[in-house]
Amino acid sequence: MSSESSSPAEFAATRWSLVLSARANDSPGSNDALETLCRNYWHPLYAYIRRQGRSPHDAQDLTQAFFARFLEKNYLAAVSPAKGKFRSFLLASLKHFLANEWDKTRAQKREGGRQIVSLDYDSAEARCNLESNETGPEEIFDRRWAVTLLERTLARLRQEYIVDGKEKVFEQLKETLTAEGQLTSYAMIARQLGSSEGAVKVAVHRLRRRYRELLRAEIADTVSDPAEVEEELRHLFAALGG
């Protein structure tokens, strides 16, 4: 097992496990957790709905309506504790909603005026690149999920460097997060940063390690068991390929 996986105790604190364990009861912690999860991962939902062929306007309405419904307790009652992933659960709920519930709620477009998530629809729409016309909604959903996950991880990573006053380092080194060999020589980067090649190597190592930690932590937030992090990583990697 990777040494970076969290202990079970830490796991109880991750958002999805919190939500799952509070299934039956209403606890403010779990409500916040669920709402945060929704706010973080609504792009894939929007992309799914759009890929089904709905216009941006309809997709916006549907997304709002879905969240309003989703954040009510009924949905969670159906989740069995063994099936841990928030991603699968969210998609299944959306499908169920679109198939059954949309008709009922069509009349009341925005539930009680409560803006569940203040959504930046323009950016979501721009990302709905509608990559290839052969890709189905489910694939789009998973891909968007993976990209959203990466965006969040990188944002957190960048923020850490900013807080340390090292944003420039992050900018210079971020390419090493994907490059197998070195695309830009370490010597050149060292010159840019006014540092030594050795120091750059260490910095790269640290960046990549921290990136992995944050990525796994972000995934962990959406699963209920440490073992599922690897599986989820694999799944999302597969979704991004081809």
Place this chain on the structure above:
Amino acid sequence: MHINPILAVFGLGGGELIIILAALLIMFGTIAAVVVFVIWLVNRSSKSPHPPPQSPKRLCPQCGTELPVNSPEGLCPRCLMKTGFESAASEPRRNASAPSLEEIAKAFPQLEIISVIGRGGMGTVYKARQPQLDRIVALKVLSPELSSDPAFAERFSREAKALARLNHPNIVAVYDFGKIVNFYYFIMELVDGLSLWQMEQAKKPLAPEQALAIVPRICEALQYAHEQGIVHRDIKPANILIDKQGRVKIADFGLAKLLGDETRGMGLTQAQAVMGTPHYMAPEQWEKPLTVDHRADIYSLGVVFYEMLTGELPLGRFQSPSRKVQMDVRLDEVVLRALEKEPELRYQQASQVKCAVETISGAKS
């Protein structure tokens, strides 16, 4: 005031009035209609469900997948996710620079090193010349970090011997292998052509006839290797080479096993760093690595076949190939059976796949 005399002249006062009213109505009606039409046009263009014109596709130079609009920090999502896999233990592997041409030339004085053909997770491949034999070969040098692993030395001598024994027209031949300085190496047949991956980058999907010409050759290679007790474990388009004469040659037989290490518990993470695309791997390679046998290659063949025919990977609840492209419907069964999740339900021998395909295509082996 003029109206009355006019009406009076024409007698039918009511009729005249009606005509005038009708003319006015038509006039205004037309204007109204035009206005409504304009409003509708404006409405329609603002509510267009058509996607905005797509900018040209950008591909990642490293993995070849399409980059999404606004990719995170401008980096390739797939490569980013792949980096996420690697555990700290494999970090040195990533950071070590590949040996320079000078280093390799010095280590292999019996060869003339010509150029670098490719770099992968496993190591680097060079184009070289054997002066005594006056032939061009491929020199594959494995990553230097491996030389520090004592278990590897033992595995290498065992596996490499078995690989070198493979002698088949559809398998890239191994001429020599060993360890020099701290480099484990293979000297292999150099295939002058393209890999299936490169072919598909240029044009996807292939014509069914092309796929039907390639698959039986892969089957022959697999059947032969399986009979020698060797499972490839990493059948994928990048490992299927096609030379200028159209001959099919499978590369990297058995290397996946040599370099991965499934006996180390959840060793899949390490193996991942070496093997690359998981798409072509049989489910049991993920879930029960210790039970993997030759039938995993048949699954991978199924994936490759599907992709050749349809241009896509069989992901999730995928459609039968014949529903995606114009082709012989009888082939669906062959592809789908190769893609069975349970090894017991697949074809049990590569030769069976070949037989099925050739029966349908009417070809003779």
